[in-house]
Amino acid sequence: MPPIPPIRQGSELPHTQQGIRRRNLSLVLRTVAAQGPLSRAAVASRIGLTRAAVSTLVDELVRTDLLVEPGPGQRSTAVDRPGRPGRPGSALALSERGPVGIGAEVGVDHLAACAVDLNGTVRAKAVLAGDNRGRPPEPVIKELTRLIREVTEAARTAGLRPAGLGVAVPGLVGRDARTVVRAPNLGWTQVDLGQHLGDALPPYVDNEANLGALAELWLGGSPTRPTPDSEPASESAAGGAIDAAADGTTDAAAGGDLAPRDFLHVSAEIGIGAAVVVDGRLLRGARGFAGELGHVPVRPEGPDCPCGGRGCLEQYAGAEAVLRAAGLPPGEGRVGQLAALADGGDPRVRRALRGAGSALGIAVSGAVNLLDPQTVVLGGALSRLAPWLLPAMERELRRRTADPERPSGASVSVSRLGSDGPLLGAAHAVVQAVLDDPASAPPPPA
């Protein structure tokens, strides 16, 4: 397998003639992505360039398989999107055969990989359930590499070109975007994934909560897409944290058609993480370690936490704490088990989830008072437990964040992406890099 080219995260294009051309290619591509299908004339009028200039740019984007422009009388399936009826004729749309972003996820109880095309559609996916706690990095990364290879090959077979690799991990990632500084639930410290992911190099590595929040920003406002062409999962994800994104939680989704641009994204797998998005940008912190909501004190004299503190949110709302409060043994399949038992009416599990919801509400109240976000989004595994967490959480928020301009306190919505958020965010980070600099995408075969 040829190496996956690097992605240029936030690349600063040079201020040269060539840099301006690349910026304009991005402008055309992003305009079609946001508002397409559009004719060449419509693109020109929206971005304020001449039709001739736009036509040269469009020709290059069509030639490199980033845009398609079906002839009169044809209809592109790419334009058959919900709420956007396909128009006959020469309307530009994003290609379904061009670059794809490869995403991978190291979860505490699963591994996953997927390929996402420019339209945001998942074109291949592979999942491997299994407890990764305490396992050394090498065998885990070997299994992950196999999943990445599977989805990459599936994408190539479908005529797509992998444009880069994003990796979500349940831990703190260094500013180099490749080193896992610390992942307590895996037991990893200072693991350089750039070195380990040998033939899929160099990956862009980020914290799962950050990528979940970015997925919400990029994809959260639209209905979750089905995965018609996805590969079957490599192994059954029995009881694992990954489910089809279009599961029952979609009904609870409160988002509109526009994704919010100022929000606090709260997610969980085993630990509890958060990400602060301000004006469409992720707040990463001075060292890149922002978002550690799980270690915000809820009751300062509460139970000891492995972090060294006491009464941290994770001691009340982390998966282990909820299982303990419900009288259940720790183990695999925590979230699925809790959701099933709560759904079945188990009073101990429901009480434990109410307690977790209260603790979440207390910690999130502090964050809301400090940050004044537009809304709070529950994502990751928390979205599956939302029906039982939300009432207690919202009661605390009403008490602690209400003001005359917002009498019922800060609003909470539930991510439509569910547990797939981090994986989709990892793949979509690559897609965003292509939209930012189309010239960086791998060229079509000669």
Add this chain to the structure above:
Amino acid sequence: MPPIPPIRQGSELPHTQQGIRRRNLSLVLRTVAAQGPLSRAAVASRIGLTRAAVSTLVDELVRTDLLVEPGPGQRSTAVDRPGRPGRPGSALALSERGPVGIGAEVGVDHLAACAVDLNGTVRAKAVLAGDNRGRPPEPVIKELTRLIREVTEAARTAGLRPAGLGVAVPGLVGRDARTVVRAPNLGWTQVDLGQHLGDALPPYVDNEANLGALAELWLGGSPTRPTPDSEPASESAAGGAIDAAADGTTDAAAGGDLAPRDFLHVSAEIGIGAAVVVDGRLLRGARGFAGELGHVPVRPEGPDCPCGGRGCLEQYAGAEAVLRAAGLPPGEGRVGQLAALADGGDPRVRRALRGAGSALGIAVSGAVNLLDPQTVVLGGALSRLAPWLLPAMERELRRRTADPERPSGASVSVSRLGSDGPLLGAAHAVVQAVLDDPASAPPPPA
């Protein structure tokens, strides 16, 4: 008195030939402000424009009294800054006779106004002590207007030109930057200062914690400047919250020569506020209400708070709570009284301040885990109480924010600006607007 011209906060200069010229004027002025004194040639090489282009821009800045360029053999006093020995010859420096920013502050127990020149030097200052709680806006604004007029006239007498008015208030300010939405400690709601400050219009109004943090960003890295030309205070500020900035707390200051650009600024007058500065920019929140650290829950089942919550930080570390814990009656001069008693060794006051420090540490730990700031800065009245607050606060931070990369937890430094921060920030917001768009400053008399 002629009206003070408006300041253009964050004005977007137009993309026209004139806009480019104004941007380049700003570039020259900011380069001299940051690195001066500099020759014309040195400015040209630093900003990458030709010497001819820079000379035209410099001529305009000298003509409008924004820059001075003493002839050979002369020395400008403006260049005699600490650590920057004045050089003889034609070195450009910021003018001491050009525009000044007028700052004003509505405090709960004082009113103040000042004039700050382009160098950041306070050129005039007036303070009026007195309890403003429960007073209607009109008489308070009338007194404030008098102070503003005093410092404005003093500045004009010294040959300076007021370029705008910034106003710090102890409450939430609307996105219009003129309406006090809610100031619980004054008892004000929906007070339009733009309308009330009739002849000093239109002011730029902001929350005191925000302006204190901006002052820290703009001025905090340099030693506090003396105020050689300042007017005597209008009335004695006996026991009030305003003191000379260069008071004893300067010894506790831990800042280096470079102000941090990612920090959490925690300040207090009666309430407790915070401001989050990320990459040199203030995080304002979706509604402009970010920074309400005083209502972060410390003990979720603690005392009722007027905000509707329970166990908020203000119930443990607000001035009233500390006075109550020390067995003292509520009243004026709280911070001064507490500092004097603690300094004298009063055990009840010291114990009360230790309790307040612990509560601050718990709430700030949560903020640090969420935001990963470079440092935490104690400002406003808290800086005077730092010697007694810090040990308990730092103990909580060590326990709750330590990690392998930072074993002693988040660092706390004490603002060198002290209680003057919000007032200086208000005046300096005007100076920043002049540095951003020098052409907007009032022209010198013909």
